[in-house]
Amino acid sequence: MNLSGSFLWALGGAALAGVIVALAGGLLTETGAWYHSLRKPAWKPPDWAFGPVWTVIIILAVIAAALAWEQSDTAGMRAAVLLALLVNSVLNIAWSGVFFKMRRPDWALIEVGLLWLSILALIIVLGSVSTTAGWLLLPYLAWVSVAAFLNYRIVRMNGPFG
Secondary structure: OOOOHHHHHHHHHHHHHHHHHHHHHHHHOOOOHHHHHOOOOOOOOOHHHHHHHHHHHHHHHHHHHHHHHHHOOOHHHHHHHHHHHHHHHHHHHHHHHHHHHOOOHHHHHHHHHHHHHHHHHHHHHHHHHOHHHHHHOHHHHHHHHHHHHHHHHHHHHHOOOO
């Protein structure tokens, strides 16, 4: 890994963005009475696991973003990396708002499909610049795949909503 000054700046910027995404998503996540009243499948990960898993995913995404930014050799490629990261960040935050704040797991199920596609796009875009960056994003795709199936089961076990 190249620890040049420009890489460290990219890492710092990506870390700041990662913290913002994590905080925004966290602020929209309310596991109060409404959430606890939902029926959930027995295989649902324990609530305490979500924080550590998301922390690892954000750290890996920050490193992937910095690697891709540093290894992009054109302004067009850097713009593509930035756009993919921005779209994914908005969709990541939006899921928490739709599921927890709006209390619409049914709509969140649609939104998580878009989030999953944005992660796939992120893997393709960042991976085209840095193979390592693409690999670092696979746990994110895996976790959101599990989350999407959990979202689906919650909808099936509790719907209709609204």
